[in-house]
Each structure stands twice: as structure tokens, then as C-alpha cells.
Amino acid sequence: MISPRVNTRVWQRSISLLSPQAAKTESNVVTKERTYIENLSKDIATSRFRLVDENGKIASITVQPDIPICIKKDCLVSIHNLNHLSLSYKWLNFWSNLIKFRSFKSSLFHRIIGSSVLEILAAPNFQTSRRPFDSSRSLSVLNLTGTKDWNVFGKDSIIAFEQNSSLEIKSPIFPSARSLVSNSSKSQLPRKFQILNGRGNVLVCGGGLVYSIELIDESDKILVNSRNILAINGQ
Incomplete structure (x- = not known):
């Protein structure tokens, strides 16, 4: 509900509030972003991430040959095509995440690489939840094109990523003070975050x-x- 005293011109601007899982239409910005990714994939090998249900409880990942994919421990549901598969562990920003989040589990990922195309299913905390597909957590896909960095908050927010030469995930221990300033008011963003930059x-x-x-x-x-x-x- 909107108060009658609110300036209606503010609500006529092109601000979109979308649920990526259930949205029927896409904005021009999202369409251009996807087109850029599709054109980019013609030149470099890239993985494909997509949500397979409307509620965002489970994701499908298509991995190209010889491209490592990292999936958070306990979030791996299944792997199709196990021929010539290499599976190991990867620690992501171990010391900085341990200091910030007081947990080493936030840094532990499965590193998967195959000599042929792999199909992988992932879900949040699949192996630790009693009802893994009925939990209150949901997924979303970030497509980085190299034009903007993403700041991701929370120790368990990153579930999976492709390990390529362009994508970089950093976890600063002592981040500089960052704030949003509006006129005389000032509000700070959470200080515990990881930075995503590059493409992937x-x-x-x-x-x-x-x-x-x-x-x-x-x-x-x-x-x-x-x-x-x-x-x-x-x-």
C-alpha cells in the first residue's frame, strides 16, 4: 500500500522488483546482459547455470570439458557422466573467511573437472538438511560480464562457481568503510562480504x-x- 502523501512520480520510474525464479518477463537490462553472455560463450568455453524449479531450490550446472567447477561442500546433489572425472577439495579464501566468519566450512568446496561435458545438480545444504528441498533457502544465478563487481554478503551465500582465469573471488579481512549517503542520512552496508569480479x-x-x-x-x-x-x- 502506498501512502497518499508519497510523491507518485517516484513510483512511476523504471524500478523493477523481480523474483528471478518466477518472473514471466525480463527487463531490457537483463536481456542485454544475457545476450552479452551468449555472444561471449561463442569465443570462450563457459559453464551454464540455471534454476530447474520455480522456487529456486535446486540448480542445474552444465560444465564444459576441462573447465573446473567448484561446489560448496554438502550442496552437491548429483553428477551425471562420471567417466574420466576428477574430484578434489578446494579452499576458498580460507584464512580471511575464518577470521571474518569464524568458520572454515564457508571456504570448503568440491572441485570437479571432467574430460567431457558434465551435468551437475546443486541445492543449498542438501546433505545436512532433513528436508533438503523444503528448506527456507533459495538460489539465484549471477552472470558476471566483467563490467561490474558484485559484493556478496554472508558466510554461506556462495554455493558454486566456475574456476576460470577471469573470475576472481576475494575476501578482504579489513574492508574499507563503505556507506550509502543520502542528503544528511548515512547508512552502512554489512562489512562481512566477498567480492566477485571478472567474467563467469x-x-x-x-x-x-x-x-x-x-x-x-x-x-x-x-x-x-x-x-x-x-x-x-x-x-
Whole structure:
């Protein structure tokens, strides 16, 4: 419900609040982003991440030959085509995540690589939940094109990513103070985050349904509880 005193012009701007899992239409920004990724895949080998259900409880990952894929421990559901498969462990930002999140599990991933195309299913905390597909957590896919960095908040938010020469995931121990300033008010973003930059696909997980919010220009504003922010990009 909108209060009558709210300036209606603010609500006529092109701000979209979408659930990526159930959305029927796509904005021009999302369409252009996907087109860029499709054109990019013609030149370099890349993996394909997609959600297989409307609620975002399980994701399908198609992995090209000789491209390593990293999936968080306890989130691996199944692997199709086990021929010539290499499986090992990978520690992601071990010391910095241990200091920030007080947990080594946030850094432990399965590293999977095959000599042929692999089909993988992943779900949040699949092997530790009593009802893995009925949990309150849902997935979302980030397609990085190299134009913007993503800041991902939370120790268990990154579920899977492709390990290529372009994609980089950093976890600064002492991040610089970052804030959003609006007139005289000032609010800080959560300080415990990981930075994604480069090009590639990353599967992230949040509590409840994950929604995408697009602010087109500087005049567009929205209030969000900092505890509910999963990831953010832009400048």
C-alpha cells in the first residue's frame, strides 16, 4: 500500500522488483546482459547455470570439458557422466573467511573437472538438511560480464562457481568503510562480504525467496533492511 502523501512520480520510474525464479518477463537490462553472455560463450568455453524449479531450490550446472567447477561442500546433489572425472577439495579464501566468519566450512568446496561435458545438480545444504528441498533457502544465478563487481554478503551465500582465469573471488579481512549517503542520512552496508569480479557464473543462496531490484539512475531510491541484502553491484 502506498501512502497518499508519497510523491507518485517516484513510483512511476523504471524500478523493477523481480523474483528471478518466477518472473514471466525480463527487463531490457537483463536481456542485454544475457545476450552479452551468449555472444561471449561463442569465443570462450563457459559453464551454464540455471534454476530447474520455480522456487529456486535446486540448480542445474552444465560444465564444459576441462573447465573446473567448484561446489560448496554438502550442496552437491548429483553428477551425471562420471567417466574420466576428477574430484578434489578446494579452499576458498580460507584464512580471511575464518577470521571474518569464524568458520572454515564457508571456504570448503568440491572441485570437479571432467574430460567431457558434465551435468551437475546443486541445492543449498542438501546433505545436512532433513528436508533438503523444503528448506527456507533459495538460489539465484549471477552472470558476471566483467563490467561490474558484485559484493556478496554472508558466510554461506556462495554455493558454486566456475574456476576460470577471469573470475576472481576475494575476501578482504579489513574492508574499507563503505556507506550509502543520502542528503544528511548515512547508512552502512554489512562489512562481512566477498567480492566477485571478472567474467563467469556464480550460484548464490539466500534466505527465503531472492528478488532482483534494479535502480536505473541516481534519482531512483529504495529502502532495504541491511540484514536482507544478499548481493549488490554498481558504484
